[in-house]
Amino acid sequence: MGLFILRRLGIMIxxxxxxxxxxxxxxxxxxxxxxxxxxxxxxxxxxxxVVSWLDNRGYSQALPVKYGQWLxxxxxxxxxxxxxxxxxxxxxPGQPLEDASTFCGILQGDWGFSTVFKEDVSGIVAxxxxxxxKLMFWVMMVMVPGALIIGVLAGMREGSRTDRSLSTxxxxxxxxxxxxxxxxxxxxxxxxxxxDWDTIPFKGTATSAMDDATFENFxxxxxxxxxxxxxxxxxxxxxxxxxxxxxxxxxxxxxKGVSFPKIVLKHALRNALxxxxxxxxxxxxxxxxxxxxxxxxxxxxxxxWVLVQAAGNNDIELLLGxxxxxxxxxxxxxxxxxxxxxxxxxxxxxx
Amino acid sequence: xxxxxxxxxxxxxxxxxxxxxxxxxxxxxxxxxxxGFFAPAxxxxxxxxxxxxxxxxxxxxxxxxxxxxxxxTLAVVIAYIVxxxxxxxxxxxxxxxxxxxxxxxxxxxxxxxxxxxxxxxxLGLYGKLFDSMVGMIGFGLxxxxxxxxxxxxxxDMIITHDYLSQVSGLKNKTPGVPVPEGTEGVIPHYLLGxxxxxRDIFSRMVTGSVFVIAIAPLAxxxxxxxxxxxxxxxxxxxxxxxxxxxxxANLILAFPVILLFYLLVTPEIVETGIPSYMAxxxxxxxxxxxxxxxxxxxxxxxxxxxxxMIPVLGILGWLYLSVxxxxxxxxxxxxxxxxxxxxxxxxxxxxxVFVNAPTVFRIVRGLTLxxxxxxxxxxxxxxGEGAWYIMLWEILPNARGPLIVDFCLRIGYTTIxxxxxxxxxxxxxxxxxxxxxxxxxxxKLLLIFVHPALPPAVALLSLxxxxxxxxxxxxxxxxxx
Numbered sequence: 001m002g003l004f005i006l007r008r009l010g011i012m013i014x015x016x017x018x019x020x021x022x023x024x025x026x027x028x029x030x031x032x033x034x035x036x037x038x039x040x041x042x043x044x045x046x047x048x049x050v051v052s053w054l055d056n057r058g059y060s061q062a063l064p065v066k067y068g069q070w071l072x073x074x075x076x077x078x079x080x081x082x083x084x085x086x087x088x089x090x091x092x093p094g095q096p097l098e099d100a101s102t103f104c105g106i107l108q109g110d111w112g113f114s115t116v117f118k119e120d121v122s123g124i125v126a127x128x129x130x131x132x133x134k135l136m137f138w139v140m141m142v143m144v145p146g147a148l149i150i151g152v153l154a155g156m157r158e159g160s161r162t163d164r165s166l167s168t169x170x171x172x173x174x175x176x177x178x179x180x181x182x183x184x185x186x187x188x189x190x191x192x193x194x195x196d197w198d199t200i201p202f203k204g205t206a207t208s209a210m211d212d213a214t215f216e217n218f219x220x221x222x223x224x225x226x227x228x229x230x231x232x233x234x235x236x237x238x239x240x241x242x243x244x245x246x247x248x249x250x251x252x253x254x255x256k257g258v259s260f261p262k263i264v265l266k267h268a269l270r271n272a273l274x275x276x277x278x279x280x281x282x283x284x285x286x287x288x289x290x291x292x293x294x295x296x297x298x299x300x301x302x303x304x305w306v307l308v309q310a311a312g313n314n315d316i317e318l319l320l321g322x323x324x325x326x327x328x329x330x331x332x333x334x335x336x337x338x339x340x341x342x343x344x345x346x347x348x349x350x351x
Numbered sequence: 352x353x354x355x356x357x358x359x360x361x362x363x364x365x366x367x368x369x370x371x372x373x374x375x376x377x378x379x380x381x382x383x384x385x386x387g388f389f390a391p392a393x394x395x396x397x398x399x400x401x402x403x404x405x406x407x408x409x410x411x412x413x414x415x416x417x418x419x420x421x422x423x424t425l426a427v428v429i430a431y432i433v434x435x436x437x438x439x440x441x442x443x444x445x446x447x448x449x450x451x452x453x454x455x456x457x458x459x460x461x462x463x464x465x466x467x468x469x470x471x472x473x474l475g476l477y478g479k480l481f482d483s484m485v486g487m488i489g490f491g492l493x494x495x496x497x498x499x500x501x502x503x504x505x506x507d508m509i510i511t512h513d514y515l516s517q518v519s520g521l522k523n524k525t526p527g528v529p530v531p532e533g534t535e536g537v538i539p540h541y542l543l544g545x546x547x548x549x550r551d552i553f554s555r556m557v558t559g560s561v562f563v564i565a566i567a568p569l570a571x572x573x574x575x576x577x578x579x580x581x582x583x584x585x586x587x588x589x590x591x592x593x594x595x596x597x598x599x600a601n602l603i604l605a606f607p608v609i610l611l612f613y614l615l616v617t618p619e620i621v622e623t624g625i626p627s628y629m630a631x632x633x634x635x636x637x638x639x640x641x642x643x644x645x646x647x648x649x650x651x652x653x654x655x656x657x658x659x660m661i662p663v664l665g666i667l668g669w670l671y672l673s674v675x676x677x678x679x680x681x682x683x684x685x686x687x688x689x690x691x692x693x694x695x696x697x698x699x700x701x702x703x704v705f706v707n708a709p710t711v712f713r714i715v716r717g718l719t720l721x722x723x724x725x726x727x728x729x730x731x732x733x734x735g736e737g738a739w740y741i742m743l744w745e746i747l748p749n750a751r752g753p754l755i756v757d758f759c760l761r762i763g764y765t766t767i768x769x770x771x772x773x774x775x776x777x778x779x780x781x782x783x784x785x786x787x788x789x790x791x792x793x794x795k796l797l798l799i800f801v802h803p804a805l806p807p808a809v810a811l812l813s814l815x816x817x818x819x820x821x822x823x824x825x826x827x828x829x830x831x832x
Contacts, residue, residue, distance in 0.1 A: 011598075018602055023614065031619035161414065162387050165380075168485075171823060175816040177767040179774045179790055180808040187801040204798045285607060292609045293774065297794060304609075308775070311613030326607045334605075 001342070008338060012331045016324070023323040024067050027316045033059050035314055040115055056081030058089060070112070070320070072105020106324065112317030116309060121321040124306060129325065131210055132291055132302035135221060138213075139287065143226035143233070144280060150230070151237020151276065156264050158242040167238065173231030178293040182224040186297075190220060206298040221298045225290040229283050233276055240275040244268045274344045281337035285330045352539050355527030359444030361434060369427045376420040383413040432457070445527045445542050449553070452509050452542075456498040463494060476755070479828040486824015492817025496810075500564035503557050512536040512551040514558045514784050521545035523800045526552075546789070546803040547796060555784040556806045562785040563814065566696075567765040570703045571758060574765075577636045577704065578711025580643075583742040585712070586719025597716070600709035608706055609771065615702045616778040624681030626698040631675045631682060633704050638667050647739040699778040703768050707761060714757055718750040725749075752829040756822050763818035770811055786811045 026032075036059075037050045045053065054060050058069075058077040068074030069089060076089030078097070088097055090104035104110040111121035154166035176184075188194050190204035203217040244250065245268055253263050292304035299305075303322070310318040358366055386409055435447025436454065443450075450457075464487075471478035480486040502508040512518075518534050518541075526544040530536060536551075543552040585593040603611075615626065641663055649656035676685040677697060722728065723746065731741045773779050773787020781788065786807040793804025 015598075015602055015605055019605060023610075026614045026620065026625075029619065029623050029625075031622045035619055160387070162384060165384070167823075171819050172816060175763065175819045176812055177770060177815070179770060179787070179794075180812050183790060183794055183797065183804045183808045184812075186797055187805055191798055191801055193801040285605070288607045289609055289771075292607075293771065296775070307607075307610060307613070311610065314617075314619070323607075323610055326610060327605060330605045330607070 004342070005335075005339060008335050012335060015331060016327055019327045020071075020320065020324055021067055023320055024070065025063060027314065027319055028059070028063060028066065032314050032316075036115070036316065039313070052082045055079070056083065056085070056087055058087070068105075070105050070317075072103050072107035072110070075102045076100075076104050111321045114310070114315050114318040116313045116315040116318065121318050124318065125303075125321050125325055128301070128303045128306045131300070132295070132304065134213060135218075135225070135291065135295075135300065135302060136287065138218065138222045139225045139229075142222055143230050146226065147230045147233035148237055148273070148276065150234040152241055152264070152269065152272065154234070155238040155241025155272070156245060156268070158245065163238075167235070170231035170234040170238070173227050174235070175231075176228060178224050178228055178290045179297060181227050182220070182294060182297045185220050185224060204298070206300040210301060221294050221300060224297075225287060225294050228290055229287060233279055233283065236279040237272065237276040241268065241272040244272040247271075274341065277344060278337040278341045281333045281340065284333040288326055288329065352529035353441075354525075354529055355441060355448065355540050355542070356444045357527070358431070358446055359435075359442050361431065361438075361443050361447060365427055365430060369424070372420060372424045372427060376417065376424055379413055379416040379420055383410065383417055386410040386413055440538070441540075445540075448538065448540070448542055452511065452553075453499070455502050455508055456495060459498045460491065460494055464491070476825065476829060479831075480821075480824055483824040483828055485820050486828065489817045489820025489822070489824055492813050493821055496560050496814045496817070497564055499557055500560040504561040504565070509557050510551075510554040511538050511540075511542060512554045514550060514554045515782060517549040518545070519549060522549040523547055523796070523803070524549075525800075526802055543806050544802045546792060547800075552789075552803055552806055555789055556786070556810050558784040559786045559789060559807060560810065560814075562783070563766055563769060563811075566700060566703075566769060567762050570700055571707065571762045571765050573634065573637065573704045574707035574711050574761070575754070575758065576640050577633055577708040579715050579747065580636045580640045582712040582715025583719055583746065584738075586716040587723055587738065587742050587746070589720075593716070596712070600712045603705070603709045604713075608768070609775070611706065612702055612772060612775070612777055615705075616698050616772065621680070621698055626701050627675065627677065627680045627682045629705060630697055630701045633701060633708070634671055634674055638664065638671055641667060643739050644743050647737055647743055650737075696778060699769070699772055702772075702778075703765055706768060707765060711757070711761070714753070715750070718753060719746055722746045722749055756826045756829070759818050759822035759825060763815040763822075766811065766815050766818070 033054055034050055037053045038045055041049070041053050051060070056079060058066070058079055061069075061077065065074060069076050078086065078088040080086045086097060088100050090102065090110070091097060091100040101108070109122070111125070113119075114121050114124055117124055150166050150170060154163045154170075157163060186204045189202045190200060192200065201216070202220050204220070206217050206221045209217040209221070250263060250267055253267050254260075258267070288304070291302065292307055294300070295302050295304035296308055303325070306318070307322045307326070309315070310322055356362070431446055432450045435443030435450050438447060440448070464481075467474065467478065468481050471481045480490055499509060503510055512530075513535065516535070518530055520531060521528060521541060522545055524541065524545045526542065528541050528544055530539055530541060541551045541553065543556065546552050546555070581596055585596045614620070620626065642660065645660045645663065646656060649659060672685055674697075675682050677683060680697075719742070727749075728741055728745055731745050736745075769785065770787035770790070773783070773785050773789075774791045776788065776791060779785060779788050781792070789807040790804050790811070793800075793807070797804055
């Protein structure tokens with residue numbers, strides 16, 4: 001078990017390095033850097049001015065060197081620019097050059113500085129992640145119990161009418177991407193277009209939910225994300241439940257005369273929930289997608305919204321910070337799902 | 352000209368009927384679900400007179416009630432579509448006029464369903480689809496949009512106005528608004544109203560189907576070619592090749608899709624030519640696939656092989672060069688008379704294929720791992736067949752069931768991805784009528800005007816739902832074998 005986790009961790013770190021290097025390479029392509037120089041410096045800079053602006057700030061070094069500096073395994077640059085000013089990567093604003101540390105990268109906890117928000121990346125990522133965490137918590141609270149109940153009810157009597165109608169509901173929910181269900185839900189529940197509400201029950205934006213989340217302003221974004229994931233988890237639960245219900249020990253229990261609700265709750269449920277557990281964990285990467293769409297749609301300024309802002313404005317260091325976090329979220333959930341699967345399933349655990 | 356109402360004169364009779372039926376149906380369904388929890392499981396029981404036992408009591412009544420109420424509701428809905436076809440213009444309201452615009456689609460759908468049902472026993476898996484209700488509904492929804500795209504794309508038939516022309520005074524006007532005198536167009540109304548640039552929403556919605564129907568299946572086919580060509584050897588040989596390919600596939604899958612889109616689909620990246628190189632790499636796989644497929648089968652008869660392979664590879668190669676060769680990008684070497692077409696949205700196409708290919712790879716690899724232990728593979732190996740012959744002519748045909756089902760699901764997923772790209776305004780011009788872009792345009796004023804965003808949203812939902820139901824029906828029918 002220990003060796004298994006170690007090997008998985010090794011692969012995970014290798015994957016994370018590869019992915020961040022790809023993001024680093026794509027954001028540091030020449031046209032992107034030129035755009036950065038023009039937005040940061042002067043929009044009407046000449047080509048030579050752009051080159052010297054990039055030279056002075058260490059952007060013209062070789063890609064692996066830049067990546068190493070960003071990671072914190074190579075010493076940060078100290079460059080005397082063409083304009084005579086000496087700039088160092090690790091120099092804080094107002095700090096004398098001699099006091100600046102040699103290494104400053106992700107490993108040292110220095111995530112860089114966002115050019116759009118004019119703030120430290122680590123601070124932005126932390127606050128926005130907190131906001132998204134709040135959203136995700138409520139999504140999980142709605143999605144997981146809802147999906148498990150639908151899946152178990154559908155799977156306990158395969159082929160029954162309940163099964164067929166609940167399966168159709170879950171197919172509909174997987175076929176509705178967030179930008180469709182969000183638009184339809186807003187139109188139906190947050191405007192007077194379909195139903196002439198006396199008071200409109202829900203708000204179409206979640207901006208106020210950032211400080212003070214209430215049922216009124218937080219229900220629609222939560223249910224929009226939850227709906228898309230719910231169908232998939234419910235179908236997996238149903239499949240696993242139908243498989244368990246045909247097992248020998250369930251038949252034995254029925255022949256002994258155990259009542260049907262007792263069979264479902266005491267004998268079948270535990271084994272039927274192993275597969276959905278891994279599926280729920282693997283849903284996180286998809287949820288991340290949903291979060292970006294829903295936060296844009298409902299104007300909730302969380303992590304997904306920052307991703308859009310950073311990518312849209314080519315804010316290199318912020319985008320890198322955001323990608324690291326999202327890549328790690330994906331990889332860690334994969335790891336937990338693998339370990340959890342082994343842990344929950346006695347047949348694998350013992351062998 | 353007066354504004355159209357939703358149902359026109361038809362509504363006076365049909366609307367109350369529909370309302371009553373739907374509320375009764377809802378009551379019956381709820382009753383059935385609640386009663387279903389307490390009822391014992393139904394078992395078949397034959398009576399002495401040779402009939403089968405139906406479920407009696409309250410639940411039995413609820414079940415029969417649901418069935419007949421559903422059929423009655425369906426009949427009313429069909430009446431909304433059929434009756435307007437014989438009514439003069441404007442009498443049947445917006446829904447009636449839309450139904451008239453879709454007349455060629457209805458005719459084609461009916462013809463297709465009638466012909467397919469008659470010959471369903473001779474049509475293999477496709478014919479079996481007509482035994483499953485879910486599969487038929489899904490297939491109907493999908494073919495509705497396929498026919499719509501066909502008639503709009505080739506004959507300009509269903510659209511009522513030019514999807515780009517702006518008519519002053521119709522900005523954000525509600526559905527059924529009359530257009531000013533002298534405006535070009537087939538009918539004197541905007542059926543679904545005007546958007547925030549005063550363009551006809553109905554025409555934009557149906558034109559958007561052309562984009563989706565043209566791109567989504569094609570991109571999925573390319574993703575399948577890549578996934579199959581790499582997944583078969585990875586599963587068949589295993590070892591180092593499998594480790595490396597699986598690592599790369601997992602690498603791409605660990606990327607959040609939206610981040611990848613934002614990194615790939617920007618004007619700056621297009622300038623560097625990365626999408627063109629990716630296109631050159633990804634689109635070569637169909638060539639490899641068909642080359643290996645034909646060669647592994649016919650290499651013992653060189654004359655026959657050459658006769659088949661040279662024309663096939665020649666045409667594919669020409670298509671390949673025309674696709675990757677584009678004016679204004681890094682790959683631009685073909686003389687103009689050789690270049691068949693320019694795809695302006697190559698970058699969208701490439702990124703969608705790129706995102707889909709690793710999942711297909713994983714599925715094919717898993718299936719191959721399972722199938723390579725079968726007896727027919729051992730038999731082929733004993734006969735001395737080559738590895739590629741076994742992979743492409745023994746394993747692949749036997750993996751077709753799950754692959755066809757996944758193909759349908761994946762077209763739906765690709766449609767969702769294309770919508771996502773449009774929703775974030777990536778790679779497509781803001782004028783583009785595709786559904787994602789129009790939803791994005793419409794959502795900005797959603798709290799004031801809901802009508803611009805809803806038609807494309809419902810259209811996208813119905814197509815993806817159709818594909819999902821179709822996949823479900825296919826899965827059910829293929830499992831029956």
